[in-house]
Amino acid sequence: MADAALRIQNLKKWYPDPDGGRFLAVDLPALEVASGESVVVRGESGSGKTTLLNLIAGILPADEGTVEIAGMAMTGLSEVKRDRLRAQHIGYLFQTFNLLPGLTAVENVQLGMAFRPRRDESPKTAAEAALQRVGLADRMRHRPAQLSVGQQQRVAIARALAGHPSLVLADEPTSNLDSKRADQCMALLTEFAAESNAALLVVTHDERLIERFERCETLRAPKHEEATA
Numbered sequence: 001m002a003d004a005a006l007r008i009q010n011l012k013k014w015y016p017d018p019d020g021g022r023f024l025a026v027d028l029p030a031l032e033v034a035s036g037e038s039v040v041v042r043g044e045s046g047s048g049k050t051t052l053l054n055l056i057a058g059i060l061p062a063d064e065g066t067v068e069i070a071g072m073a074m075t076g077l078s079e080v081k082r083d084r085l086r087a088q089h090i091g092y093l094f095q096t097f098n099l100l101p102g103l104t105a106v107e108n109v110q111l112g113m114a115f116r117p118r119r120d121e122s123p124k125t126a127a128e129a130a131l132q133r134v135g136l137a138d139r140m141r142h143r144p145a146q147l148s149v150g151q152q153q154r155v156a157i158a159r160a161l162a163g164h165p166s167l168v169l170a171d172e173p174t175s176n177l178d179s180k181r182a183d184q185c186m187a188l189l190t191e192f193a194a195e196s197n198a199a200l201l202v203v204t205h206d207e208r209l210i211e212r213f214e215r216c217e218t219l220r221a222p223k224h225e226e227a228t229a
């Protein structure tokens with residue numbers, strides 16, 4: 001069988017507590033997402049959703065277990081190598097967008113493709129096409145502060161997807177949107193992902209979203225561990 005776009009086994013991440021104990025923020029025995037498949041992971045606020053995506057993307061190092069992206073281990077790599085693997089394979093729609101304030105919309109999208117293997121089209125052409133797709137053809141030279149929140153999110157969607165990643169991660173993509181905008185956002189994410197046969201993994205507590213996916217996984221509530229002497 002072909003490698004899964006994402007394969008997780010026995011993944012654990014602890015955070016230190018202010019009282020000297022530690023807090024198990026992510027404890028996920030197994031999760032696999034195939035190319036072309038879309039999966040939602042639900043969990044209440046604080047259940048570790050953002051932490052999980054940051055582990056998958058290699059932004060945070062895991063404490064235990066493995067994450068494989070397209071058959072390649074993300075866990076166990078140095079930070080530089082994790083950054084490279086993320087840049088080559090993953091499109092990440094962050095909960096808070098993370099657009100660079102000094103760059104225009106088109107520059108932000110281009111930057112998302114800076115470390116991707118080159119395709120036929122130039123990064124600039126691809127960035128402009130992606131912004132056109134999300135309905136921002138007339139906002140390409142605007143900086144984030146000159147855009148509405150909904151428009152900023154569409155820039156972030158274009159940045160996550162313009163480089164045709166094999167795995168798309170989206171963190172609470174609809175939490176600040178009304179139903180109509182939430183529909184548009186999900187349509188963009190699923191259409192873009194389907195075009196490149198990418199795997200789509202969305203984390204959310206939005207019940208409206210959960211109904212749209214064929215598969216739904218639930219994160220367990222995190223556990224607190226007392227400090228050991």
Ligand SMILES: Nc1ncnc2c1ncn2[C@@H]1O[C@H](COP(=O)(O)OP(=O)(O)OP(=O)(O)O)[C@@H](O)[C@H]1O
Nearest residue numbers: 015016025043044045046047048049050051052205
């Ligand atoms: N850097 C950190 N240091 C210590 N604890 C942290 C850190 N980041 C997150 N946490 C804790 O880990 C838990 C999981 O946080 P995380 O941001 O992953 O939750 P979430 O499910 O994304 O929540 P939300 O739905 O509110 O975005 C929270 O209880 C949080 O307080």
Ligand SMILES: [Mg+2]
Nearest residue numbers: 049050051095
């Ligand atoms: Mg979160």
